[in-house]
Amino acid sequence: MAAIKEGRWDCQYCGTVGVLGRHKSCPVCAASRPEGTKFYLLTDAEEVTDTSVLGYAKMGPDWVCEFCSTSNAANLGQCRSCGAARGTAPAQAVKEYKLGEAPQSGDMDLDQPRPSKAAPAKPKYSVGQIVGAVVAFLLLCCCGVWAVNSLFTRDKTVTVAEYSWTRTVEVEVYGTVTEEDWELPSDGRLISEREEIREYDQVLVGYETKSRQVSEQVQTGSRTYVCGSRDLGNGFFEDVTCTEPVYETQYRTETYEDPIYESVPVYGTLYTYEIDKWTVDRTEESAADHNEPFWPPLNLASNEREGARTETYSIVFVDEDGERYPMELPYEEWVGFERGREYTLSLSGLGTVEGCGEWGYGS
Numbered sequence: 001m002a003a004i005k006e007g008r009w010d011c012q013y014c015g016t017v018g019v020l021g022r023h024k025s026c027p028v029c030a031a032s033r034p035e036g037t038k039f040y041l042l043t044d045a046e047e048v049t050d051t052s053v054l055g056y057a058k059m060g061p062d063w064v065c066e067f068c069s070t071s072n073a074a075n076l077g078q079c080r081s082c083g084a085a086r087g088t089a090p091a092q093a094v095k096e097y098k099l100g101e102a103p104q105s106g107d108m109d110l111d112q113p114r115p116s117k118a119a120p121a122k123p124k125y126s127v128g129q130i131v132g133a134v135v136a137f138l139l140l141c142c143c144g145v146w147a148v149n150s151l152f153t154r155d156k157t158v159t160v161a162e163y164s165w166t167r168t169v170e171v172e173v174y175g176t177v178t179e180e181d182w183e184l185p186s187d188g189r190l191i192s193e194r195e196e197i198r199e200y201d202q203v204l205v206g207y208e209t210k211s212r213q214v215s216e217q218v219q220t221g222s223r224t225y226v227c228g229s230r231d232l233g234n235g236f237f238e239d240v241t242c243t244e245p246v247y248e249t250q251y252r253t254e255t256y257e258d259p260i261y262e263s264v265p266v267y268g269t270l271y272t273y274e275i276d277k278w279t280v281d282r283t284e285e286s287a288a289d290h291n292e293p294f295w296p297p298l299n300l301a302s303n304e305r306e307g308a309r310t311e312t313y314s315i316v317f318v319d320e321d322g323e324r325y326p327m328e329l330p331y332e333e334w335v336g337f338e339r340g341r342e343y344t345l346s347l348s349g350l351g352t353v354e355g356c357g358e359w360g361y362g363s
């Protein structure tokens with residue numbers, strides 16, 4: 001049985017607030033409760049247990065006499081004041097509220113300021129302020145990085161201690177080579193073939209029955225709870241109840257079939273064949289420490305040709321403390337340095353080489 005609580009109403013004639021719902025007339029000025037009077041429920045309203053009061057509550061919504069405007073209980077067929085028949089007088093409205101949404105104050109509060117229902121709060125910061133803050137933050141970050149770099153970037157006077165280049169050329173020779181492959185090239189000359197394991201297939205050979213724990217949500221009952229209140233239209237409120245299922249996590253052991261795989265070799269034909277092709281025979285190299293690099297001279301036989309070329313240009317700088325800074329450079333930059341000369345090397349805060357003033361890197 002849903003709990004019933006007694007509501008309150010305010011007398012609009014004499015200003016009395018908090019009149020008990022059971023009174024259909026104002027106990028102060030005797031004015032009858034007008035049609036559409038707003039009933040409200042105080043948060044500390046207690047459940048009604050008195051059976052006679054409960055009787056009023058359960059009668060149903062009041063009706064208001066169309067002749068003398070007197071508020072009457074639902075069980076009366078005639079006006080308690082003027083005796084006129086109820087006729088077509090409608091029942092007062094029954095309203096449902098969600099939990100916590102039933103009114104907590106009455107009609108007399110309408111004209112008074114209500115701080116709790118103030119206009120929606122304005123955002124504390126305007127868009128402009130937020131954008132400004134973000135820009136300021138980003139500027140701060142950039143400045144921080146710049147400051148760290150400029151504080152810790154340092155210039156070093158260094159000397160070119162080592163200065164060298166290396167150039168290599170591969171020499172390819174055209175001749176007959178013996179190869180093995182799973183395919184026989186069209187211009188390959190077959191020498192022999194044999195069956196070899198080429199790969200393994202995973203083949204399903206059976207199942208093993210295993211068990212595992214599984215959990216599931218099982219409904220074990222239901223729960224009834226107060227989810228709102230109903231204005232009964234006669235000065236009383238009744239709790240509205242809702243029901244929801246209650247679940248419990250239950251565990252059980254289930255069996256399942258676990259597949260078993262076996263590795264089965266797959267054989268293929270491996271061909272051994274001869275084929276005529278270009279292959280790298282040797283690598284010729286030239287290297288020196290002056291700034292006039294050259295490619296190594298090649299003495300090519302009639303079945304040889306020049307293959308891939310590589311070139312590297314290296315410098316090792318040394319500072320006053322003897323620390324070495326080795327680096328490889330593109331030819332165009334490398335060629336401008338001279339062994340034994342001094343240069344200025346810019347080192348970033350992290351110790352990496354940022355650039356060197358005299359060959360046009362940055363500052």
Ligand SMILES: [Zn+2]
Nearest residue numbers: 011014026029
């Ligand atoms: Zn009154």
Ligand SMILES: [Zn+2]
Nearest residue numbers: 065068079082
């Ligand atoms: Zn009447």
